[in-house]
Amino acid sequence: MLEKEQKLLEILKSAFQVEGKVIRNRRVEIWDHKEMVPAILLMVKTQLGYKHLNHITCIDWLEEGKFQLVYTVFSHTDKLTLFVKTKIDRDPAIMPNIDDIWDQANTYERELREMYGIEFPGLVGDQEFILEDWDEMPPMRRDFKTDVYAEKTFFAQPGREDAQDVRETITKRSGEEIPEFAKKYSRD
Amino acid sequence: MNISPVHYIALPLLAAFLIPLLSKLHKELARIVPGLVFLYFLVISVVLMQRLETQPMISEVIAGWSAPWGINLVFTPFSGFLVSLMSFIGFLVWVYSYHFKKIDYMPAQKYFILLMMLVTGSIGIVLTGDIFNLFVFLEIVAISAYSLTAFYPGRDGAEAAFKYLLVGSFASALILLAIVILYTQTGTLNMADLAVKMHEVPHYLKVIIFVLFLVGFGIEAEMFPLNGWAPDAYSQAPGPIGAVFAGIVVKGGIYALVRVVYTIFDLSGVGTILIALGLVTMIIAELAALRQDNLKRMLAYSSIGQMGVVLIAFGIGTDTAIFAALFLMLNHALIKSMLFFSASYLLYNSTTKTIKELTGMAKHLPFVSFIFALGAFAIVGLPPFSGFWSKLYFLMAAADAQMVLLIITVLSVSVIEIIYYFRVIGKIYSKDETSELEPKKPTINSVLVMTVLGALIIIIGVYPDLVTDWIHHASDALVNKSNYIQNVLTENLPR
Amino acid sequence: MEGIGLKILGALLTTIMAFAVGMTYGGITRKLTARVQNRVGPTIWQNFIDLVKLQSKKTNIYHGVMGHFAPMWIITAAMTVLMFIPVLHPNSTWYSTWFPNLTFHGDLIFLLYMMVFGSLGMALGAGQTGNPNSAIGVTRGLSQMVGFEIPFVLALVALMVQYKTTSIQDIMAIQDQSGVWMMFSNPFSFLAALFASLGMFRYSPFDIVGAPAELASGPVSEFGGKYLGVMMTGGSIFAFIKLTLYVDLFMGGAYSIPELLIKTFALYMVPVFYGWVSPRYRTEQAIRYFWGWPTALGILGVIIAVW
């Protein structure tokens, strides 16, 4: 079992001295420094047949002060999905640009730039991607307080206070009991 | 003063010997003397034409022997017409090329002497009443023409001249052969006398002689397929010489051919042959012109085509046709020389002499371009320029002879003519790109010449009656063969 | 002179009737369509209500002179054509009393051209708005017109050849005399004209001109309020005109209003029925459709007429 996966991992390990593991059937992940990522991706694309870039995604590890970037690539011949993971500093968040390897990476990178404020040197395209006229902190960063922003920008309807337990309020209003099965969904 | 046709021959020959001596006296004389000779030609042409009003023709006997034994010069309205035309064109060419090789004297001297001899030879062909003399004059023309073709140093000119020489010597040989046969059969060389004695010649010999003459003169008259020399010679010779070739030399060839056909022979069916040859000449030449990149070659082919039309007209042979033929010759001489004059300015600094290089030339040379355009308009026969009338008369003659197909062919070829001429005009007047050529501005004398020609073309176009009487006389004289014979043979000693 | 007063009255009456009939037919169509789709549907007067609503809009906008003129243009064309078309048979008593139209001053070819007058105005108004959808709709409409005009003209030519006249009244009179309607004496021409009428009414499948989802209702996409209302009125009158013309030409005309209503309604249901069961054609498909069998039928009709 998992021979293909192990083999891939070994190839990559021997080539780049990366850490990595087989997650499960047809899922392999590796970690490396951000400088190595383009090289790895280029290598897996050109030599191992991982021609399909599924996605580039970002996880904000606020506590660590890091962003984790995950490049998901897929091989149509091996039917394997490879996750290439790297962690970069939150501030300044700079990541090598890979849109010369995959053209479509441009879209993902622009999105990341807008939503997380990660800079990709040499990235072509308008600064504005999905949001219009955004001048605040990139909104998907965890330290961006969206409720504060919403309160500041939009009008709250009276009677709607934030973070209240809807069920509880309804119960209080109508005098019903909260059913047992529903209690686990309550806030406290 | 006793003016006689002999002056046409004697004076230039004298001048030709004197010019080297005179130029020692003053260098400019080498240029001026030929001009004076041409001017004198013009004057005596006018005087002689005046005299023709009272008598049918002027026959001048050289060395006192009357025809048919002596060598005589015959000035009929027909030859008078051609002589005047040739003198006029010759004079214009002289004026035009007066500044030619201004700095270099030796070439200029050669040039002007050769030019003079060329014109003289052509005039001699037209004037002479003696078949052997005709051959001699033809040789004078040919030798001058060879030299002029090779005038510019360099391989191309020499090559063209050699081709001309090669083909031309064939012509000489054939004509000489024909004359020899004729002489053995009839014992005379006088053309009028020959015409009388022609019936003594057996038919097969007659045909052979005819064919020999046809080929021999056909080479000079640029008949297909004997005209291979022409495009090369036209394009390699100095610019104005193209005008001389088209306006004078070819006319001499045509004259010789026509004189032989109409006066000496009494063969039936000659007309058909001439028509066929003319038709082929015209079609091939015009088609070749359509595909030409080189402007002067294009003009040369066009010239050949025109001569084809003239041959057809002579072939049809009716009064109207002959009239049309002569009118065509007149127009061709005027217009084609004008075209050559303007073309040589348009191409002055060009290296490849191609039409492509003319792009946008109208901006630099408005007058010359205008003249070229005028010439093109006239030569394709657009009214109200002179070319139209000759074309009209030609078509009338063809229509009277019920040759509908011929008309259609000639006119179809005319469409081709329009296309290639207008293509050149288009290039000249195009604004698509700018030419890098720095053209030479025309000198005052050339402007004068072109103006005169242009004005003549328009005047004849608007008021053709100016020249038609003259041409009518000429054509009557040509058609009326017996009159010619009778007059030549009964002409007394000179007064 | 009493004639002129009566004429004006008749003209007014004709216009009102044409308007009312056209609007009601539209309402009936909506109702019927709803019933076919298993709905209750609006009342048959819904079109009148819509019209009143449109006219009672408080604000209206136009995009320039032609935008302002276009509805006028349509209604002018509609009213003019109506004046030159015999609503009832000239021999009927109703006709002489109440509908003394000006038809004897016009003929079939004049009508054909006059009917285009409105479309041209519409097209200009639509163009003036600057909305690309309008212009696209107009080009589609005009293209489609070239399509259905061919079978229609073939049918008319057959008609004119068969009856040796171009006057509508004469055509009606001859049908009356012979006792055979054109639709029976030359069924092919009638069929060709009927096919053409499908395109003329612009019901499905020939409704790509104003496809709401694709073109945002096409030519009228920038018109609202009173302008749209006037256009609606013009359109209703035109519907009546086309039906009446068909009745006059192919069904021998009508002697009384009820007869007219029956005949026109029967004719009107043809495109409506056809529309219920048809998806939408693209413009080129529509044109090819008209240049196919309908044209062949038209040619056959002309041949028969010439015989």
Next chain:
Amino acid sequence: MENKRNSQTIAEYIKNWSRKHSLFIMAYGTGCGAIEIPATLTSRYDAERLGIRGAATPRQADVLLITGYLATKTLKRVIRVYEQMQDPKYVIAFGSCTINGGMYYDSYNTINVLEKYIPVDVYINGCMPRPEAVIAGFQQLQDKIARGEADNGTRYKENLEWYRANQHRVIKNWRMPDYNW
């Protein structure tokens, strides 16, 4: 209520009656509510029997349906469509999102209260409202029209500055054409 209806002139009455019975809707499918519109208009619930039918462009429409949450980006378009509609015009807002933000109450790019940006005639509660609720909402609007109370456009024009100020708070880069009313 009755008084008001009786106080109208006959012409006004007829106009309002026709407006009530002929509602051309401009369905702005901003959110999940868009899926309720087809159900409302087609055979099952058949809104056409009330004179309600779709209009393709704002020029012809009477009612603007805001069917669900509005992103700030979408709001811009909604305002433009609303302003292009002709008076009298009405706005019906669907679902909780338009009332108080709904589940997107704290989203950084979804407005919470539609009323602050364009005047709303009828809110239909629910997430999403079912077609019955939608039709009920329409009937409420019709009643309002019949009473002559629905003058949405006038309200907007009179309070234009206030609305504009609110709109400007959300739409920072104001690139909209200004209308000359």
Next chain:
Amino acid sequence: MNTLALIILIFFSGATLAYLSSLISNKLPGWVALLTTMTGTVLFYMSFQNEQALSFSIIGLNLEWALDNYTILFAHIIFGLGILASLYSVQYMQNKSQQGSFYANFLLSIGSMFGIIISKDFISFFIFWEIMTWSSFLIVVWNGIGFRKNGIWYMAMSAIGAYAMLTAIVLINSEIGTYSLQAFFNAVQENAIDNLMLVSILLLIGFAVKAALMPLHIWAPRAYSNTPASYTSVFSGALSKMGVFGMGLVLIRVFRFSGLQDNFDYALVSQFTSHVLAWLGGITAAIATLYALVQKDAKKLLAYSSIAQLGYIVIGLAIGTKLAVMSALFLAIMHAVFKGALFMAVGAVERQVGTTDMTKISGLIRRMPWTFFVTLVSIIALAGVPPLSGFVGKWMLYEALITNGNFFLVVVVFFSSTAAFLYSYRILFGLFLGQEEDDTAHVKEAPATMVIPMVILALFLIVTGTYPGIVFEPIAHGMEYLGFTDVTWNMTVLSNVWGDSVNLQYVSTTIGVAFMLALIFLTFKGRKGTRGVSTKDISTSGEIPLEHENLTFQLDFFKPFERAAAPLYKRSITKIYEDVANGLEALFDFTRKIYTGNGQTYAIYVVAFLVTLLIVVQNML
């Protein structure tokens, strides 16, 4: 001095003067031309009712000039359009260089057109014909752009036509011994011309080229679109009518009233020719219309439209019944008027905006309202929609075709005139409607001297739409010259041989009343709530276009139609011509191979020729 000669002389010397005056100032020639045209026109109108004739002789050929009613009809077109065009031209050409040559040719062509119609002998006819050809050719290539593409085709096709004509002329002369037109007609009547059919067909070919009849039309779109607009109106309006003029003479005077109808062969052939011509006209109209509606350039569109319109005129002449000829001549005049106005309007746009490419222009209606008005009126007339005068011509044509039994031809004509709505709309929309282009925001209405001529033409169209009798009168006289007897016409009622009629006065009254009612209703109802908005304010599904963004629909305008009619677009006649021309040129290349440039070859030629000649000639002589 004779007035005819004087007018010709005025135009020809005016041409010279215009050219010379350009040497002084580039602005002068325009005024010289205007003055010349005015003088000529005034002279003509002062004296055209008198019998005018002139005859003189040149190299033994008798030339006759005279005025008759048919001539006067066309003289109206030439002078009317000529004077308006030269007035228009002054400002139109304002900033262009080389005005001298333009105006010289302008005057030459107008003068020669007049010369053509007054010529009563073939020689002067042909001379003027050729002067007209080359002077118009010089204007076509005047701007020096695309010479080969535009000019050569025009000149080549014209030459083919002219030479066909010349062949016919010399054949006629050889048969009857004179070039007189009257003698020709007499000879035809006496059946004295053997190859009459050949002669007639050759003449028709000559005229068909100028009338741009398919397949001799290919020069027209290029030539028309490459000409300065002030001349294009004359070119398309008047010059192309010279073909119609000649065709009228041949088709009506010779074919129809030659008195040879009893001659079975003759009748058969002339009928056949007429039918072929009528169908050619119909096909010309249809094909040209199809090509017009795919054009992007307004001038080219109008050029194709001109060809189509000339197709109708040819149909009318070929059918040859009284109504048909009347419609053809009426359409000829109306085509001159509305196409003149249209070319002027497009020229005004060209001058003010700098291009006529419809994909680059839109929304000029606010900037150039008068030009739009003129275009609108002319387009309505062109499309044949009542109540403008185009309808009158179309109506008569249809009635003529139907009553004459040309059932399928009428369908072809209907098809092309319905498809004409497409291009009519294209040009109106392309130039004037749609959103306003920011680049053209500075554009102003054309100067008054350009607008006035256009408006005059437009007003003429409106007036004759209700009272076509104004134009019927000279037409009826002209038709009497052609041989028709008892030509009836009414000021405002059209009628056909079946007795059906249209009363135009009623039509325009009804339209006027209805329009006024609608106007009052729409303008005054809810006036307070009605406001005009800019064309940028459109419903775009809520999306807000950028300020410089132009959403006007201009590219692939009639793509669906093109797709539907794809088979008709597959073969382009122009392409066939070009292929043939290229093929011929390649074929002609063999002639260059004959001239090898090698002396030995030439020598061989000489010998071979000698031998061949000896063999051949031996048998011949």
